[in-house]
Amino acid sequence: MDSAKLLDILGNENRRKIIQLLANRPCYVSEISGRLRVGPKAIISHLSMLEQAGLIECSVDEQRRKYFNIANNMRLEVSVSPYAYTVALHDIAFDREKKGESPAAEKKDSPPKEESSVFFLKLSSRLQELKMRQEELAQMQQQLQVEYTEIMDHCLDSIEKVARNPVECELLFEILKNETTLAALCYNLRLHPSIINANLIDLAERGFIEYRIKNNQHYWKICETGVEKK
Template sequence: MESAELLDLLGNANRRRILRLLARKPCFVTEISDYLGVSPKAVIDHLRQLEEAGLVESRTDDRRRKYFYISRGFRLEVSASPYDFGTKTAYPASSGLDITATKHLSIDVDPDGASDLPELAVELRRLRCLQNELSLAQRWVQGRMTDVMEQIGDEIEEGERRLYVEIMGVLADGPTDVETVSREAEVPPSVVEDVIETLQSRDVVEQTDDGWKLAV
């Protein structure tokens, strides 16, 4: 499901409360209805939408009662700044992912893993601490990105600052042509050409055989 669709789905307070309840334990409709204080019919409608989105699944017990539970973990991120707005959905990586092969990321990974309950509890605690550290690092990166974009805008001091930030961000990846910049920055080619002309006059960009690039 697209991030925007997921954001719309979770915009409903009762659906968020259902997920909060199901994160504690699987529940059947009447339990959820009592917890929310709404009719079973309304609960069934919410569950149907959550099931269609792939967030919730159900199973039937020996007494033929249908229990609902969260089918898989996911993370929905919303980023907003004076220069950017976006949403992103992240799902847990497969157990076969080799995190040690990820560039510029150093994480202490035990190749054997925990085996008994005490070790598993310690491992869970360690992972929760790591999650908090990564969340703090992500907040720092987001704040730093906003600061850098504002510095770029202050240096430009003309026109639509966001356009300059977006176009320079694309050019930072290396030499490229106007059409590519237009597509990645979501800006018309004519506007890209005007911005590049201004940046060239200020010796910020230069043209090479492979296209335009930052003059660094």
């Protein structure tokens, strides 16, 4: 799914609340309507949109009642800083083949209660360990974003000192964020290709930038050495 479309879907408070409910357990329309205090017609509309997006799925129980549950396992990451805005959507695959096993088969092969208790405690311990690692990863991501912003601040100060004109400042800043093409630079800076190209060549001759050819296009990037040629 497109990350922008997912953000639009999750922009609605009631749809977020529906997903939060279904993350706890599958629910019927009447349950969702009662918990959210929203009319069934509106709930059905929200569920339809979430189902079309692949976020949820429906099933029918023995009484032929339709219930809904989370259908996908994904991670949506949004990063906003003074120098970057990124949205990344990751589908996380996991094995659900055993979900369809019959209760009779599970009962037949189930271990004694003592072994089941030990197994449950081991799973619980592993779950707590994973939660701690997730928290550590989140803290590390925050620290990295802080450092990234601080380094970008220093880079901007350096760019102002080495650039010979405002165009060079903008070019170095754009290329610093990500390697890019002449066409992309012209579009972002709203400048004529001849002006962009002349400044790119000058920066390259002075040892600040270089290019590599990918898909028959020149992609400009900051030189690894970054030492100005005299």
